[in-house]
Amino acid sequence: xxxxxxxRAGPIMSVQDTGRPGFLARGLSRGGALDxxxxxxxxxxxxxxxxxxxxxxxxxxxxxxxxxxIALTGAPMRASAAGEALVWNASHVIAAGTVIEIGACxxxxxxxxxxxxxxxxxxxxxxxxxHLTAKFGAGLQPGDQLPLGTxxxxxxxxxxPVENRFDGGRIRIVASFQTELFSQTMRDRFEAATFAKDAxxxxxxxxxxxxxxxxxFAAEAGLSILSxxxxxxxxxxxxxxxxxxxxxxxxxTGGYPRIGTVIACDLPRIAQAPAGAExxxxxxxxxxxxxxxxxxxxxxxxxxxKVTPLxxxxxxxxxxxxxxxxxxxxxxxxxxxEET
Amino acid sequence: MTQSQxxxxxxxxxxxxxxxxxDQLNEPANRAALALRAAIEVAGWDGVEEVTSALASTAIxxxxxxxxxxxxxxxxxxxxxxxxTAEPLPxxxxxxxxxxxxxTELAPQMAQAAKAAGLTVPEAAAELSAARTRVxxxxxxxxxxxxxxxxxHWDIPRLSQITPQVPAGALVLAIRQFVLFAVANPTGWMxxxxxxxxxxxxxxDRAFMLLPGDEVQFNAVTEAEFARYENDPxxxxxxxxxx
Numbered sequence: 114x115x116x117x118x119x120x121r122a123g124p125i126m127s128v129q130d131t132g133r134p135g136f137l138a139r140g141l142s143r144g145g146a147l148d149x150x151x152x153x154x155x156x157x158x159x160x161x162x163x164x165x166x167x168x169x170x171x172x173x174x175x176x177x178x179x180x181x182x183i184a185l186t187g188a189p190m191r192a193s194a195a196g197e198a199l200v201w202n203a204s205h206v207i208a209a210g211t212v213i214e215i216g217a218c219x220x221x222x223x224x225x226x227x228x229x230x231x232x233x234x235x236x237x238x239x240x241x242x243x244h245l246t247a248k249f250g251a252g253l254q255p256g257d258q259l260p261l262g263t264x265x266x267x268x269x270x271x272x273x274p275v276e277n278r279f280d281g282g283r284i285r286i287v288a289s290f291q292t293e294l295f296s297q298t299m300r301d302r303f304e305a306a307t308f309a310k311d312a313x314x315x316x317x318x319x320x321x322x323x324x325x326x327x328x329x330f331a332a333e334a335g336l337s338i339l340s341x342x343x344x345x346x347x348x349x350x351x352x353x354x355x356x357x358x359x360x361x362x363x364x365x366t367g368g369y370p371r372i373g374t375v376i377a378c379d380l381p382r383i384a385q386a387p388a389g390a391e392x393x394x395x396x397x398x399x400x401x402x403x404x405x406x407x408x409x410x411x412x413x414x415x416x417x418x419k420v421t422p423l424x425x426x427x428x429x430x431x432x433x434x435x436x437x438x439x440x441x442x443x444x445x446x447x448x449x450x451e452e453t
Numbered sequence: 454m455t456q457s458q459x460x461x462x463x464x465x466x467x468x469x470x471x472x473x474x475x476d477q478l479n480e481p482a483n484r485a486a487l488a489l490r491a492a493i494e495v496a497g498w499d500g501v502e503e504v505t506s507a508l509a510s511t512a513i514x515x516x517x518x519x520x521x522x523x524x525x526x527x528x529x530x531x532x533x534x535x536x537x538t539a540e541p542l543p544x545x546x547x548x549x550x551x552x553x554x555x556x557t558e559l560a561p562q563m564a565q566a567a568k569a570a571g572l573t574v575p576e577a578a579a580e581l582s583a584a585r586t587r588v589x590x591x592x593x594x595x596x597x598x599x600x601x602x603x604x605x606h607w608d609i610p611r612l613s614q615i616t617p618q619v620p621a622g623a624l625v626l627a628i629r630q631f632v633l634f635a636v637a638n639p640t641g642w643m644x645x646x647x648x649x650x651x652x653x654x655x656x657x658d659r660a661f662m663l664l665p666g667d668e669v670q671f672n673a674v675t676e677a678e679f680a681r682y683e684n685d686p687x688x689x690x691x692x693x694x695x696x
Contacts, residue, residue: 137505137514138490139661140591140635141653237655247595248636249655290463290471339476340592342505342512344466366507366592374466377517402467406517 115179116258117228120212123171125245125316127252128232128259129225130164132361133240142363143345144244147316147384148223149377150413151187154273155227157416158184158204160266163231164241166253168224172215173253175226177261179209182229182269188221188279188385203272203423204229221279221385222314230264246317246362272423273416278382281310281390285397285405286373289347294332294370300396303330303372308356308392310383316362319383320355321348321392329354332370340368346375348394358383376402378409460485460532462525468517470525472532473510480602482509483589485537487666498527506665507590508599545694546666548585551633551648552689553624553671554679555581559647562616566626566643569609580604581645582673586631588663596653596661597635600669605629611641622648622688624671631671646671649679650688662687668695 119126131152132145146152146167155165159182166175172190182204185192189201192215199205199213207213218224234241243250253259292300308321323329330350332338343349347359349369358375359367360383373396375383386392397405459482465471472489475482486506493504493513500519505512515524555578556563567577586600603626611627616639619625623634624646632642635652648671652662663669674689682689 134514135503136595136661137503137512138591138665139595140593140597141595141661238660244595249595249653287464287467290461290465290473339478340508340590341473341510342465342471342507344469344512344514346466364593365505366590376467399464399467403517403521406467410517 115177115261117175117177117181117232117261119253119255119257119259120174120176122173122253122255122257123168125169125252126173127167127243127245128164128234129167129242130240132242133238133244136238137342137365140365141244141247141249142343142361142365144242144247144316144362145240146225146242147361148187148225148381150278150381151223151225153413153416154186154202154275155184155225157420158186158202158271158273159227159229160268160417161229161231163227163262164234165225165227166232168215168226170222171217172224172226173255174215175213176211177207177209177228179261181207181209181261182264182266183207183213184227185215185224186227186273186275187223187225188218190218190224191216200272200423202275204269206269218387220277220387222387223384228261229266229269230262233260233262244362246315270423271420273420279385279387281386281392282382284379284382284392284394285376285402286348286394287376287399287402288396289371289374291332291338291341291371292373294334294338295330295372296333299330299332300372302326303356304393304395306393308394309389310386310392312388316360318349318357318359318363319386320357322355330356330372332372334370338368338370340366343367343371344374346377346380347371348373348375360384377406460537462528462532465512465514468519469512469514470528471510471512472528474538475509478508478589478601481538483587484542485509485540486511487542488540489532489537490665491543492531493528496527496531498524500524507592542666546664546668547692548668548670548695549663549690549692550670550672551650552674552679552682553582553646553648554676555646555673557676559676559679560624560644562612562643563645566609566645569643570606572606577645578673581626581671583670585668585670588665588667588669589630590665591661591663593632594635594638594653596663598633598652598663598669600631600633601629603629603631609643612643615639615641616644619644620647622650624648633669647679648688649682649685650690651686654686657686662690
């Protein structure tokens with residue numbers, strides 16, 4: 114068995130797949146990657162369907178005892194292998210023993226390191242994701258050794274074009290069964306407001322603050338509503354008027370009123386919004402929202418077809434010899450370096 | 454609120470529906486939510502990924518590509534087919550008996566809770582030990598039950614100060630309900646009892662001990678007896694199927 118060793122780890126770093134659906138009635142939310150799109154992008158780059166390492170805000174240092182393919186997706190972070198910069202949204206071959214260094218986000222908040230063949234950490238109840246909020250499993254620590262799956266593919270040096278979802282923007286929401294607890298005036302004010310994600314955001318939820326609404330928002334029913342079922346993306350408004358967008362590790366039921374629900378395809382944009390990035394919420398009709406989610410899910414399925422060879426200009430590579438060393442396991446025909 | 458308002462069928466996000474039986478917790482509404490959930494699971498409609506229930510509602514999560522109109526029609530037909538508040542609880546539910554130490558240094562807020570209920574500590578322990586409560590819903594932590602409903606004199610308020618941490622297995626009480634803690638957490642409810650039970654055992658055949666609708670009796674034991682269960686993940690709990 115080969116292993117990936119964690120030499121250094123950011124504060125919130127964990128192995129994540131698409132989570133563990135099916136346990137809402139038992140009090141356990143799905144969990145899984147905060148940016149499902151980034152997870153799919155990495156899997157498309159490597160031609161697999163595996164868990165990846167999710168890094169919030171800052172990455173870490175990693176070393177494997179065998180040659181491996183990797184892909185880097187989600188929030189672009191400063192990344193290098195043996196001192197050579199690694200292109201984001203791309204796949205690479207890393208020689209055994211080479212240290213991969215991943216630093217702070219340059220955009221967005223959540224980056225992903227994918228390994229060819231995947232990580233074979235234990236499957237529990239159908240997923241490898243720990244549920245950090247539920248204290249089920251744990252995040253990654255320096256010294257952890259993650260077993261690597263067998264990688265039967267060779268394709269690396271590929272890139273995937275991605276749309277910018279790393280600086281906030283327009284977020285589509287649908288009315289929820291508690292939206293009517295908020296007056297039309299309050300809903301209008303909510304839609305007109307500009308928000309910034311608060312630094313207290315976790316895998317459970319992201320508070321969003323509107324500077325022009327210092328008292329926040331409130332339901333007419335106040336806080337005396339019966340605790341009810343929560344779905345991922347719900348925006349609950351807590352006692353002090355702060356809206357929270359409930360994310361992958363949301364609680365399964367809750368008693369704070371919810372003004373609306375962020376649609377699945379816009380949740381990555383929330384997860385990726387750095388503190389200070391502008392967010393605006395817009396109610397869209399249910400039909401339109403369902404079509405948007407369906408279109409997004411089809412696009413995720415079709416990502417494999419959008420992967421293209423990473424074109425590198427040899428003049429950008431200061432030391433070709435060391436570069437080839439890093440890419441030691443690549444046969445010539447998989448890595449086509451175009452002449453310029 | 455007029456009675457005809459209930460039950461209400463509404464959407465939950467883009468891919469779900471919620472059927473609510475009341476805007477207050479009461480026994481018939483909780484029973485209706487449990488019975489409807491069981492009936493939807495049996496119905497096996499296309500596109501349904503998951504069915505759950507909360508205090509007084511049932512919810513369904515569908516595939517993003519489900520035929521939402523068809524499922525909504527199926528829900529309406531099923532929901533209107535009978536009075537769910539008059540339905541029996543689903544079959545196969547379990548009654549658990551969980552050994553519990555009331556009071557002592559293991560559960561330091563028992564005296565306060567007994568006083569709030571107008572009882573002495575021995576009276577309170579005898580009442581709580583005899584009470585057979587239903588798992589109304591699970592939530593807040595995996596496998597963690599809300600159990601009810603205790604007699605009206607147990608309608609005691611939450612604490613004004615949060616207890617920074619109670620251990621896993623803590624039995625806490627407020628507003629005529631128990632919560633049995635699955636993991637150590639802060640709480641504003643009164644810590645009246647301590648059990649040795651691990652409610653969520655991810656590697657066990659039955660990962661979650663309790664399901665909504667199960668019933669639990671928290672039988673009083675001495676500290677000496679309790680010590681025998683400390684290495685048993687089931688905390689000495691015994692169960693039988695409710696006939």
